[in-house]
């Protein structure tokens with residue numbers, strides 16, 4: 302069967318209401334606005350209340366993408382929810398499916414930390430390319446505020462909560478919005494960034510000790526992850542540009558995972574992309590993990606920066622370690 306392309310036809314996002322500034326945080330943990338701003342570019346982050354569950358935020362983003370694409374809920378065949386902080390370890394995507402009334406869609410979670418949205422978008426493209434599904438909602442949503450140690454200044458200042466979604470549909474080759482992709486994992490460096498099981502044990506029977514479920518807060522070797530990002534992201538994007546015979550000068554935008562402004566600037570400099578062509582909103586939201594890329598895309602589409610036909614080089618990177626790149630063309634409507 303001929304392989305189809307994937308058009309990006311709608312987007313949406315949702316954020317918790319409460320914004321917590323660096324100054325507010327410095328009253329809670331030993332840090333300063335000056336340190337956070339100069340080392341990361343972050344000035345505030347959104348933090349979800351108890352009522353703003355992952356499912357609530359993801360469903361709001363998905364409903365917004367659905368409306369932007371002009372679809373009915375029953376048009377959707379597939380819902381992929383990229384998240385590392387589900388409300389339920391069995392998966393939160395089916396609850397999103399129910400919340401938006403997408404009764405025909407199969408819905409499941411995909412976990413790849415900050416690479417999750419990009420990996421989910423690429424996964425969705427394969428179902429569409431094969432002709433087995435026509436329309437998908439790809440959501441990136443995380444609430445790492447629930448999994449940081451608020452007394453650990455080396456991690457708690459970095460993360461925020463949020464959700465973004467993109468509506469994609471199978472299309473003929475000439476309308477294709479995913480022009481190429483690369484994905485990588487390196488589990489040998491897994492310990493650099495973890496949200497791992499607690500070491501809690503329970504003797505169950507003679508000779509059988511089980512482990513109790515539960516997770517310890519996020520632990521990160523920031524310097525190692527930083528070095529990984531500034532080495533691997535330019536390398537994978539260079540491979541992607543070469544594989545697609547694309548010159549960096551042809552790119553309208555760099556759409557990178559929003560972890561640290563210094564990382565965004567370093568990647569842009571490597572490709573001589575002017576900094577004003579690097580999409581950035583981490584000053585307001587911090588690192589929202591799987592949500593950063595669709596959240597940023599939604600903001601830039603809705604405010605008119607990203608226009609129909611624009612070419613974007615995107616990269617997600619983080620825990621796993623995992624990283625990936627995708628060359629995208631926005632093919633959907635504007636605001």
Ligand code: UT7
Nearest residue numbers: 331332333336340415454455458523524526527560561619
């Ligand atoms: O989405 C997943 C991907 N994650 C990332 O991409 C994160 C990558 N890493 C980074 O962005 C940076 O490594 C950080 C922003 C996390 C840290 O910046 P850094 O320039 O690497 O700082 P550092 O870890 O080397 O720490 C420098 C100093 C240390 O003090 P000493 O030992 O020099 O006295 C830290 O204890 O800064 C101290 N420090 C802080 N001070 C005030 C660490 N966190 C804080 C803080 N406030 N929040």
